[in-house]
Amino acid sequence: MGVLFRFEGTAMPHTSRTSAISLLLPLLLFLPRADAGCHFRAIFNFGDSNSDTGGFWAAFPAQPAPFGMTFFHRPQGRASDGRLVIDFLAQAMGFPFLSPYLQAIGSKFQHGANFATLASTVLMPNSSLFVTGISPFYLGVQISQMKEFRDRVLEVRSHANLPPKDIFGEALFTLDIGQNDFTSNLASIGIRGVQLYLPQVADQIGRSIKELYEIGGRTFFVFNLAPIGCFPAFLKELPHTNSDLDEYGCMLSYNNAVVDYNKLLNQTLHQIRVQLKDASVVYVDTHSVKLELYRHPKSHGLLYGTRACCGYGGGDYNFDPRLYCGNTKDINGRSVTAMACSDPQNYVSWDGIHASEASNKLLTSAILNGSIFHPPFSLSDLCNLQPIG
Numbered sequence: 001m002g003v004l005f006r007f008e009g010t011a012m013p014h015t016s017r018t019s020a021i022s023l024l025l026p027l028l029l030f031l032p033r034a035d036a037g038c039h040f041r042a043i044f045n046f047g048d049s050n051s052d053t054g055g056f057w058a059a060f061p062a063q064p065a066p067f068g069m070t071f072f073h074r075p076q077g078r079a080s081d082g083r084l085v086i087d088f089l090a091q092a093m094g095f096p097f098l099s100p101y102l103q104a105i106g107s108k109f110q111h112g113a114n115f116a117t118l119a120s121t122v123l124m125p126n127s128s129l130f131v132t133g134i135s136p137f138y139l140g141v142q143i144s145q146m147k148e149f150r151d152r153v154l155e156v157r158s159h160a161n162l163p164p165k166d167i168f169g170e171a172l173f174t175l176d177i178g179q180n181d182f183t184s185n186l187a188s189i190g191i192r193g194v195q196l197y198l199p200q201v202a203d204q205i206g207r208s209i210k211e212l213y214e215i216g217g218r219t220f221f222v223f224n225l226a227p228i229g230c231f232p233a234f235l236k237e238l239p240h241t242n243s244d245l246d247e248y249g250c251m252l253s254y255n256n257a258v259v260d261y262n263k264l265l266n267q268t269l270h271q272i273r274v275q276l277k278d279a280s281v282v283y284v285d286t287h288s289v290k291l292e293l294y295r296h297p298k299s300h301g302l303l304y305g306t307r308a309c310c311g312y313g314g315g316d317y318n319f320d321p322r323l324y325c326g327n328t329k330d331i332n333g334r335s336v337t338a339m340a341c342s343d344p345q346n347y348v349s350w351d352g353i354h355a356s357e358a359s360n361k362l363l364t365s366a367i368l369n370g371s372i373f374h375p376p377f378s379l380s381d382l383c384n385l386q387p388i389g
Contacts, residue, residue, distance in 0.1 A: 037094075037383075038383035039382035039383060040170060040171060040172045040219070041111065041163070041167055042095070042111045042163055043095060043098060043111065043112040043173075043174060044112050044113055044114075044115070044174070044212075044217075045098060045112070045114045045115065045174045045175075046139060046142045046146070046173075046175045046176075047086075047115075047177040047223075048118060048119060048120040048121075048177050049116075049117075049120075050079070050084065050085070050176050050223075050226075050354065050355070051084055051116040051176045052078065052079065052084075052114070052117050052118045053086065053087065054076060054100040054102075055100035055102040055103065056135060056137075057077040057118075058102040058104070059102050064325075066325075066340040067079070067080065067081065067325070067326060068081065068082065069081050069340060069344070070082035070357045071357060077103075079118060079351070079353070080355060080357055080360065081309065081340065081350050081356055081357050082344075082360075083357050083360060084355075085360050085364050085367070086098060087360075088361060088364035088388045089174070089364060089367065089368075090112075091388050092383075092386050092387075094386050095112065098111075099113060100113075100114050100115075100116075101113045101115045101145055102117070102137075107161065108161045109161055109163060110162065115137075115142035116142070116176070117135045117137040118135060119133060120134075120177060121134055121135070121138045121139070121180045121181045121184070122139045122177055122178050122205060122208075123138065123139075123181055123197070123200060123201060124138050124140060135180075139175075139204065139205070139208055146215070147211075150215050153165060153167070168216030168217060169216045169218055171216075171217065171219070172219050172220075173217045173220045173221070174220075175208070175209070175220065175223065178201055178265075179225055179228070181198070182194060182198070182201075182261065191253060195257060195260070198260075198261045199264060201261070202267075202268040203268060205265065206271065209222070209276075209279075210272070210276070217279070218278065220280065220281045222281065222282065222283055222284060223284045224262040224286060225287060226286065226290045227255045227258055227287060227290055228254055229250045229251035229252065229253070229254035229255035230249075230251075230255065230290075230294035230295075231349065231352060232306050232307055232308040232349050233319050233321070233351075234251070235251065235316075235317055235319075236320070236352070238254065248294065248306075249305075250291075250294060250295070250306065255291075259287075262287055265283070269281050273375075282373050282375070283373070285372040285373075285374065289366045289372060290359070293305065293348045293362065300362055301358075301362075302345075302346055302347065302348055302358060303347070304346060304347045304348065304349075305349075307347065308347070308349045308350065308352035309341040309347040309351070310326065310341065310344075310351045311323075311325055311351060311352055312339075317352065318352075320338070324351070325351035326338060344356050345357075346358070347359075361388065365388075368380070368385055368388075
């Protein structure tokens with residue numbers, strides 16, 4: 001097991017204390033082993049823009065360049081310059097990239113489906129709680145879509161683009177959602193106002209796991225929330241004083257509120273484990289990895305932490321809320337475009353809110369080696385993990 005290393009109040013197994021991300025082991029650790037295959041035969045993902053592989057843009061086509069420039073070389077419905085964590089995870093497990101459930105053309109679901117859409121929330125959006133711009137595909141809708149998908153799979157005799165009927169008990173269910181519940185109202189009602197309904201967010205995630213369990217799911221990875229107080233966009237937009245900034249330039253009050261929510265989420269998942277004794281419900285502490293990358297980018301092969309690669313305005317954050325990545329607008333009497341940098345591989349943040357492919361790869365490495373799982377879960381013992389270069 002090794003010693004326990006503590007990330008923001010959550011104890012995690014770790015073999016060395018040389019760095020908070022010595023857990024980012026070389027990707028070569030994940031070369032194929034002698035035994036082939038994987039215990040898991042599919043991945044079903046639920047989430048927001050952090051794991052959306054094209055669902056939102058299938059429903060509302062309009063993604064601008066330069067998204068996808070690093071890996072796909074054109075926009076592919078991902079809020080990044082390249083691959084997301086869910087892409088790397090599928091690749092490591094020997095699966096193709098997950099097709100969005102909402103994408104009508106070219107989708108293949110033999111190895112799972114992605115129900116995530118940009119701007120999705122855990123709680124049902126309504127005019128009194130959420131600002132405009134929130135996706136209608138909140139978690140409850142995504143779960144309903146999953147149930148419909150399962151029903152269709154069980155109904156048909158066979159179909160080349162659908163998985164076998166017994167896939168659901170041998171699938172990995174991943175949930176990476178909640179960020180929009182946290183951030184969509186911060187500017188209007190503040191941290192304390194948001195904290196009032198965060199218990200509902202954690203509770204609904206727990207209820208959703210139970211629903212997925214009832215249709216056959218037995219293994220669940222639940223991602224916690226990122227340190228949004230380090231995001232370039234929020235450093236630019238959210239009210240704060242210089243005294244609220246830590247030595248790394250991140251907002252303490254917002255990050256502390258995230259830590260409080262993550263503790264609540266972890267407690268909720270513990271309760272679910274007690275109730276679902278034959279299920280594996282894993283809390284994935286991605287927060288600790290992202291916080292380390294924002295604080296010490298150069299220690300992990302990056303150069304810029306709290307500065308966006310794609311944006312407008314330059315300065316410390318290269319983010320202007322008037323002009324989002326890839327868009328063009330008249331500002332101060334002239335037409336300007338929020339351009340991408342030429343070296344996104346050096347940035348933690350792609351567009352001020354979402355991660356670059358480089359940081360997504362580092363985060364996936366931490367997931368694959370199991371250093372941020374609670375309780376401990378050895379994915380490498382269950383799957384012949386492939387390299388994710």
